[in-house]
Amino acid sequence: MPYCPPDCSCNLDGTVDCGGVDLKEFPRNLSESILHLSLQNNALEVIPMEELSRLQNLETFNLQNNRLTSKGLPDDAFCSLENLLYLYLANNKLTVAPKYLPKTLVSADVAANYLTKIYPLTFGQKPNLRSIYLHNNKLTDAGLPDHMFNGSDGVGILIMSSNFLKYVPKNLPKELFRLHLKDNKLEKIPKGAFDHLSKLRELYLHNNYITNDGIDNETFWKLSSLEYLDLSSNNLTQIPRGLPRNIVLLHLEKNAIKSIPGSWLTQIKNLEYLLLHNNKIKAKAIHPLAFKGLKKLHTFHLYNNMLERIPSGLPRRVKTLMLLHNQITEISRNDFAYSYFLIELNLSYNKLTSPKIHPEAFRKMRLLESLDFSGNNLNVVPSGLPKNLHVLRLKENEINSIPDGSLSGMTKLKELFLSNNKLKLNSIYPGAWKQLTNLQLLDLSGNQLSYVPTDLPESLEYIYLQNNQISVISENAFESTPNIKGIFLRDNRLTTSRVKEIAFEKLKFLQVLDMGAYSESATESKKDGGTSGDNLENDSEQATQNDK
Template identity: 70%
Template sequence: MHFTFQTLLPVLWLLVLCSSWIQGQKNEDSNEFLENSSELLDVESNSLAVPCPKKCTCSPEGIVDCGGFSLKEFPIDIPEMTNHLSLQNNQIEEIFPEELARLFRLETLNLQNNRLTSRGLPEEIFDQLENLNYLYLANNQLTVAPKLLPRSLISADFAANNLTKIYDLTFGQKPNLRSVYLHNNKLEDAGLPESMFNGSDNVEVLIMSSNFLKYVPKNLPRALYKLHLKNNKLEKIPKGAFSELSGLRELYLQNNKLTNEGMDNETFWKLSSLEYLDLSSNNLSHIPAGLPRNIVLLHLEKNAIKSIGADVLTQIKNLEYLLLHNNKLKARGIHQQAFQGLKKLHTVHLYNNQLEKIPSGLPRRVKTLMILHNQISEIGRNDFASTYFLEELNLSYNKITSSQIHREAFRKLRLLKSLDLSGNNLQTLPYGFPKNLQSLKLKVNEISSISKGTLSGMAKLQELYLSNNKLKSSSVYSNAWRDLTSLKTLDMAGNLLTSIPSDLPESLEYLYLQNNKITTVPEDAFASTPNIKGIYLRFNKIAFNAVKESTFHRLKHLQVLDIEGNFEFSDPLKNGSDEDMEEEEEEEEQEVEEN
């Protein structure tokens, strides 16, 4: 008997109505009715709907999502008209050719994060998918790449497998191919054919990081603009390896074994579009010659660079970021003209080197200069005389003493906003700080006093860090904070203070006084700081009855009051004057020195 769609339609409507009634007993929501009935009838197209595999979701546009259901086998009932199929995050170990061959319209196939092996993927399995554009096989257990992939391919992701071999036609003869991801595999030079990209001249992105390559691959596609080869075992860059890559913008070569002997003066010269070059964590003894002029960001940190010549950087006219930290640079090894003409260079990292003084000839337009963790012992009058645009200067953890900072050393730094002198050998607060400073860090020094005039005129200062020094209440000038009308954070933790600093600025929001020797908190201690939000008094010597609740009643913005770790009960033998406490402290210090 022959049934037409017209004869079946009343029956289908009856089924739909019955389904609606049954669902109505469970849920009267009309949206749920539409969801259940849509599996039987596609109202818009007025045709029978295509069945969807169990646990999967299907859309009328041909998108099938079966991801994240711990499937162990490829679903056999995927609609033939599927365009985009997602099977990621399952446990599939093998796929048979006939299961994919029927999906002739497939454009995207996502199989990442399964348990697929090369044995479970026959060589010809993808060959018949003539419309396949995007293939995702990352995070599987493949040991060799498929021999044949469709010519229609645009992007292929084989990252995080165990690949040891690529074939000629895996990625070759693919005129539409744009991106290839092969990072986190076990590829060696012998596993890459010289014709790997023959006929695939339009590849723009090639990621081959974290493999076992000793040489840069040959015959790279000319259209490349992003090439990642970091975390390999590269020892040498063959002559002409990059000579055809005039459009390359990003080159990642960090964490390899490259030496200056493994490259020549023309290795990078023809990379005329290169903007980002990372050569960090290699074995370079000096900066490579012949770097192209358009580099914006140059990573050279974590090498063994000892010197910077007069003309090795000056041709890089677009250079903005120069990262040279963790090398073996000394001030005398940096030529006075090393940075000449670099008008765009605004960020220089020279920390963790062997600088014994401020290098001469610093970039005139530098804004951020990081020279921490060196062996600098003094700052001369003209060390920063030409760096007018400097905004952030970090000189922490050197060997600078107060007497070796010239009083006019910072006179030209009118734009300086942040200065860090922490971890040096300062005994007193230096004079001559720039008036526009917003953040001043002097932590972990031996500062014992704040003298008159050292903080004068600093109306824009918002953060002052003086923790872990030797400040006493009597050694802080009485009007020390008078000019700090914008101060929000004052950190004096880890000193020898016996009382709350007086006349604190009205703008103050956070006061750190933990780990001092404060004994009392007067009722008017915070009368001048109505905007304070946090007071930290942990681990002092405040007696139980030495703090009144009324002290904090007027502080409407107070959010944190930390007074843990103090004495619970007062000891009358220890409730002397501030002068007595100062004498006791001096006696204690003297005993420590004698011992």
């Protein structure tokens, strides 16, 4: 057995692991036959040449998370490692990259240092090099040689995020398939910078300063294999023209885009995800034919824009449509007339009122499972809701009535959120809950209910009734819900004499009963503020949570 340093583990396959053993000096007298050496998570500051030069068979060398400085790492420190394939130097204190790295390298990780300079032979002339990690450093354009990848055309992954680059590096390797340049200072992309990257599949450019003037109509056009493009959090005022047709996921959120022209997206035939949230788009600035022919587009985010109505010409096959946090005031009869495939529709936090929602607006939505109207100005539950809904959110409105039949036929509904409205028991039509034969969660917290609703469905598992005006729990209050798991009654007007404990004794599956504090009088209960008490299981965080 070759010599093994104290506190390290050594295997017969040539692996020496000295990770996290508080080394302050490089281990001496290591066997020349070592293939894999891990010195990560220590306190090394210097790598002695005389020790390192003996390890000519080394294939993997892990030095990440130490205290190495460029002074403690000689320029030719790794030159003798003629078989080295993987080098890990991340999370040290290097200010310049190693001047020479072995030609045999396959992967080099120098992330999370203080690098300001790369040399031509740091990554150049490495025919086997496939991945380079340089993120979280202090690199500027001046610190990069023009031909830093010369002779290393096989590099497929290049991560240079979180530096100080203003321009895309020159002469990128032609085999790149993943390029990360996010969180830099990029203002423009030089003409032809990507023209030779025909194999690039993923391009990350988010959180820079790119404007429409900094790119042209051909900047991305020759990226024929590009599937993922992230231009979010830049300074774009328009969707870039000339986007390649094979993009699957397009991030354009958090810009200042104001319109969607008629033909700028239609050539992207493979587009599946279009993310345009947090921009300045108005409905009238979306061309009716903007999404024509995009048969694969199924997820469309337009939230946090300036939409005053439902845009016309929505993608025909969209399944997830996010329109929350806009200024929509009305839903007309034909706004969703061609949205046959919608599964999830979010219209929360707009300016919708009940009279402005056409009762036949959802007639074609036979696949819709989730509908969110939270945070609007509704005063009644809208009529004509899709019968196939699984989740319906109507919380934080002004709802004071559930009209006769508005929930009838919704036998697939599993979760119904009506919290923070103005509902009273006499404002809910008789038998409303019993019709919801698959309902598992009912949230009626923050309303004006005076007792536990009757005729709750047998399928119910969780009921939220906190912050109402309930003053009595009768012995048969939960007789119709034998499968109930959670009952939340905190912050009501309950007193000891009006709570019949027999109401809970037959509930075999009950896991949480949260009633907060209740006392001999309603006055004392309110004085306590519902912050402590004899509840069977006090879970205040869950009691105040509106969503399951």
